[in-house]
Amino acid sequence: MFDIGASELLVIVIVAILVIGPKDMPRALRTAGRWIGKMRRMSNHFRAGMDEMVRQAEIEEMEEKWSQRNKEIMARYPEGSTPEGGAPDNLLPPQMEALHDPEAPVDADAAAEAAIARAAPAKAPEHTNEPPLPLDPPPAPPAKDS
Template sequence: MFDIGATELLVIAIVAIIVIGPKDMPLALRTAGRWIGKIRRVSAHFRTGIDAMVREAEMEDMEKKWREQNARIMARHPEQEMEPLDQRETAAESRPRQAEPPEEGAKTDANDEQSGANGDQPGLPLGKPPAG
C-alpha cells in the first residue's frame, strides 16, 4: 500500500525522536499503534461490507440466469410436468420392476442348459420331483 522502505522508516524514526523526544516516544508509539489498529478495523469492516454487496449482486445475477434458463427449458418441454426428485424416487421404488424378455437365441443364464424345457429347477434331473 504505502511503499515505505527501510531508509524512509529510519528517517521518520529519527525525525520523531528529535521532534517528540526520547522521553515521550513510548506514549507516542502507543497512540500511533491504537490509531493504526482502529484504521485497520474500519478498513476491514468496510472491505467486508463491500465483499458482501458484491456476493449479493453475483447471486442475483446467477438467480436471474437460472430463472431464464428454467423458463427456456420449460418452454421447450411444456407437456412434461416435473415433480420433485424425492417424489420421483419414491414413485420409482413403489413401481414393480419388470424384467425385459431376453432376445431370441441369447443365453440369459449359465444354468439354462441344465434346466428342463418345462421350467424345472436348474441342476435337477428331469422327471424327478424335488425331495421335500
C-alpha cells in the same frame, strides 16, 4: 504500502525523537498503533462489505439466469407432455441389471450380505497363497523386572 526504505525510516525515527522527545515516545507509539489498528479494522470491514455486495449481486444474477432457463424449459415442455420421441420405458442401460426383483419381498439381512459379497474384491491369482491378515494385534512381550 508506502515503500519506505531503511534510511527513510531512520530519518523519521530521529525526527520523532527530537520533536516528541524520548520521554513521550512510548505513549505516542501506542497512540499511533491504536490509530493504525482502527484504520486496518475499518479497511477490512469495508472490504468485507464490498465483497458481500459483489457476492449478492452475483447470486441475484445467477438466480435470474436460472429463472430464465427454467421458463424456457417449461415453455418447451409444458406440464404433462413428454419430450420428442417419448421417455424410455426402461431407464437402466442394457448391460446393467436390477439389484433385486421389485415384486419379491426384501429381506434386509440377505440383501446386505448379497451387497457385501458383490462389493468384496476378488483376489488376484498371484495373491492366493498369502497368509490371511491377523484380526488382533500380536500380544506384547512380557515386561522384564529390573
